[in-house]
Amino acid sequence: MDQADQADRTDTEAPPPTLGVGMVGYAFMGAAHSQGWRTAGRVFDLPARPVLAAVCGRDRTAVRAAAEKHGWAAAETDWRDLIARDDVQIVDICTPGDSHAEIAIAALAAGKHVLCEKPLANTVEEAEAMVAAAARAGLNGQVAMVGFNYRRAPAIAYARRLIAEGRLGALRHVRVTYLQDWLVDPEFPLAWRLQREHAGSGALGDLGAHIIDLAQYLAGEPVVGVSALTETFVRERPLPAGSVTGLSGGGGAGRGQVTVDDAALFTGRLASGALASFEATRMASGRKNALRLELNGERGSLAFDLERLNELSFHDHTEPAASSGFRRILVTEPDHPYLEAWWPPGHALGYEHTFVHQARDLVAAVATGTEPAPSFADGLQVQRVLAAVEESAAKNAAYTLVPSQEA
Template sequence: MVGYAFMGAAHSQGWRTAGHVFDLPMRPTLAAICGRDPAAVRAAADQHGWAATETDWRALIARDDVRVVDICTPGDSHAEIAIAALEAGKHVLCEKPLANSVAEAEAMVRAADAARTRGQLAMVGFNYRRVPAISYARKLIEEGRLGTLRHVRVTYLQDWLVDPAFPLTWRLKREHAGSGALGDLGAHIVDLAQFLTGEPLVGVTALTETFVKERPVLSGATAGLSGTGGSELGAVTVDDATLFTGRLASGALASFEASRMAAGRKNALRLEINGERGSLAFDLERLNELSFHDHTEPAATSGFRRILVTEPEHPYLEAWWPPGHALGYEHTFVHQARDLVEAVATGTDPVPSFADGLQVQRVLAAVEDSAAKNAVYTPVPQPAHSPVPRPSHTPVPQPSETHASGNRA
């Protein structure tokens, strides 16, 4: 794994736990973790169970005991590391958003397509797909329980930037993060809308705003989510919030809001989908629940009902606790690790793919373009065969040589 901060800790939890919960065809082994600060990466390795450390990602991907490279770095390094790892014969998991630009994402898709012919797989880490209630919502939509879809509305609100004295971290610099709330939070809700509906967004109308345009420059070398700001101020070069509407390929309408300036909201992701036959609603703060309304029932007794998504027949839950025993945020990374290990073992395409990540990147670029033109409707470019976020079961060629470490992912 490259990177060891917030996402590094979450991914480590997933890799460390998946083989202890699910009956996997391969057992993940935490071979090596990489970071530029030797002391910090050693501490992360000790805390999270990694066997070795590296301070140069090039040395990491050159290791014979590494088969999967997990990228948890800021977006400006995703493309370089992912492409090099694929060319080195490794499978790749890359955190969202896939890249900082459409051009970088396109290069990553080309590398992934070439690597696939050699048996290497590539997946982008949209972990909220792995919330059992969200996966179950998708199943209900695929079964036609909502009928023709008409409306999708999604919001993702946080408040960690409300204080203007919060320091200028890497997430507030365009050259590192690519965008602000748009890429950090908006990428998730765009992916969820496309994943749940099985349709791409084909056009958007958007507004973005940076409310605090200068923040204290961090003292020392730290550039994480927290730190001590000095008296010097630096420019914030990304958005604090974004608001946009969109149209799906079928004609259904969608609305999105992402903000890191919503006072009182810590990690409030909410969605609702309305169709001709019913509706679904989800709130991440109640992530074991799904609200479902069947509009075909008699009006006198119909209404939204609560589905407690903890039954063994619900997605991912066959290996966890008895019904009614809730799961949490960290379990999405366990499910993500399980899905990638099974894809590697069986030679099937993992989802979401780099092509799915590129589709999200195209939407984000269209949002920025529309906002720059003061909310002008902006089409989202579509490839000849637009990626639809559904599972693929196409086998991929397996490496011709048996790996020296045996049955390990």
């Protein structure tokens, strides 16, 4: 194609339509989502171009500062006003779990597409209502997706491909851990993530939701049974600056009660009969964001470590024992998931890219009218497992070993 033909083509091609995004919430997750929306259309050839139309938060000064920092065209202080905007077609919910259902259901009723952070809700009943609303909206071509961003790490997506191709054979074991340490200090303030009325649960929902979703996504089957333990190690914490004394039923002046778990430990069974183990804690000193998983099957094994985001460890058990073993797969080739639009092989991606890939996948679902993955129904399945873990932990009658009295 010569320069004249190229110019003619450029002049006649219509630009892709735009999709206005309105985001509710602007803190940690809001910043990550903003990065995804800003970048997706600049890296991938999308059927529609995301536009950062408006961001919403209750503090007028803070939300305006967030809009300026992250590139949003406007700021709102009431999520109802954001949903009502004509320039918003996608509502992205990055708020605490206690508001997910109300905002998502209202947005879907208003004709918007919805992306909602995980976990989908604080209760199974709320999640069921959200799934029903998404089903009704789907009849009008709307889509609703839950934000389990770790699915979008290329290594995780490639692991799913290998497992679906049968490279591990029948699964025997799935083990997943997610360890953080930001609550080890007992004087860390009583943030909203430590209050059941806002967060729903503690490490279980915050971290456990991710590893439950990853286990089910990679295995390609649901968790059907659990046996669990949970623990709250620090039961009272200082109230944040500006809080009302006695928040959440606090016991002492200036302190409040922690009403969620600090750690959850549970085993599970998948539909095929494979066994699974899960550990989620925010009290593992020295561990910042340590998500690790391993799947063992009759024909091989796969392992992933979030601190080595671009790598998989793979063992092919069909190879001769003398030369077999785990080998490193560097997931940076252009035929690996999502990598066709990024850098040459060997140039690693990071955490923020999972949100770019999330935005890409949602825009593609909106453009084609297909149900995105993970859907609200997938989020409901995770919510049911979370509820089962809490029920099991509450009912668990621990068997106490009595020391022998024999000499």
